[in-house]
Amino acid sequence: MYGVLTLSLKITNWCDLNCAHCCECSGANNPTNFMPLTRAEQYISEFQEIPYHIMQHYTISGGEGLAPYQFGNLEYIPTLLSCIYKIGGIPTIKTNGVWGERYNTRTEILKSLAGSAYFGNKLLTLDISVDEFHNNLKGVANIVADVVQSDYLLPAIRICLVGFNTDGTRRNMEKLRTQLDDRELHSEILPNHDWAVYRDDGKGMRVVVDDEQEVHDLGRAKQNNVYTATGKPVGAYVNCLSIDSNYLATLNYLYTEQIAGRKLKDVMNSLLRQIEQNGK
Numbered sequence: 001m002y003g004v005l006t007l008s009l010k011i012t013n014w015c016d017l018n019c020a021h022c023c024e025c026s027g028a029n030n031p032t033n034f035m036p037l038t039r040a041e042q043y044i045s046e047f048q049e050i051p052y053h054i055m056q057h058y059t060i061s062g063g064e065g066l067a068p069y070q071f072g073n074l075e076y077i078p079t080l081l082s083c084i085y086k087i088g089g090i091p092t093i094k095t096n097g098v099w100g101e102r103y104n105t106r107t108e109i110l111k112s113l114a115g116s117a118y119f120g121n122k123l124l125t126l127d128i129s130v131d132e133f134h135n136n137l138k139g140v141a142n143i144v145a146d147v148v149q150s151d152y153l154l155p156a157i158r159i160c161l162v163g164f165n166t167d168g169t170r171r172n173m174e175k176l177r178t179q180l181d182d183r184e185l186h187s188e189i190l191p192n193h194d195w196a197v198y199r200d201d202g203k204g205m206r207v208v209v210d211d212e213q214e215v216h217d218l219g220r221a222k223q224n225n226v227y228t229a230t231g232k233p234v235g236a237y238v239n240c241l242s243i244d245s246n247y248l249a250t251l252n253y254l255y256t257e258q259i260a261g262r263k264l265k266d267v268m269n270s271l272l273r274q275i276e277q278n279g280k
């Protein structure tokens with residue numbers, strides 16, 4: 001295995017959307033079953049002991065990575081972020097952005113996230129899907145607009161829009177830009193696909209646009225041939241060790257091991273042996 005290793009904590013399998021292509025098989029009918037914070041802290045700490053080129057980027061994902069707020073647990077994400085910041089980590093949170101449609105929820109979440117980022121003195125990134133499968137453009141436009149229009153949020157929060165290399169994604173990205181116009185923001189596409197989004201006084205931010213992902217695997221839609229989802233190929237430069245709330249560790253979306261009662265570095269060694277045996 002080449003490259004660097006990043007840690008992703010899948011804190012829940014609950015999500016308010018039920019996308020047919022979801023390769024996490026997440027959905028609104030799943031229990032929230034949040035990963036206990038003590039375990040999350042233990043994984044983050046043990047990750048430091050892995051003798052590999054670890055990357056100080058930590059991902060909080062799901063399901064819906066910001067679900068704790070939506071269930072009234074306002075301390076869960078700030079506590080987890082504080083733990084990541086304490087070891088010098090840089091956090092990314094994966095979210096569908098639908099909560100951006102609700103003013104009170106949006107205001108509460110963005111203010112809380114920015115507070116954590118100021119506490120850690122490092123940026124926090126929101127990784128939001130914008131493609132042909134998620135009906136979330138209104139929420140995402142509200143989130144981008146709130147961040148760009150606020151002198152408090154702007155230095156603390158960055159946004160990455162993730163889509164597929166498809167016409168459907170490109171169409172929805174354009175629709176999103178139109179919705180930003182409606183919110184009196186200006187946007188320009190930069191040479192590498194990223195956007196510059198700014199307001200009348202010239203203040204603004206670079207929105208990272210990652211719309212090059214191939215559609216090459218099937219999620220639960222495989223069962224009824226509805227549509228497709230992604231899975232990352234093994235051997236990419238950035239390797240991902242994902243841990244879910246059911247004690248399952250997965251390397252590069254492919255190799256899995258139960259982690260209960262074991263040290264993370266032992267699990268990692270075992271996963272690497274699986275890769276060697278498969279010649280990848």
Ligand code: SF4
Pocket residue numbers: 015016017018019021022023024025026027062063064096129134
């Ligand atoms: S693809 Fe994303 S938004 Fe859709 S159900 Fe899965 S986790 Fe939720």
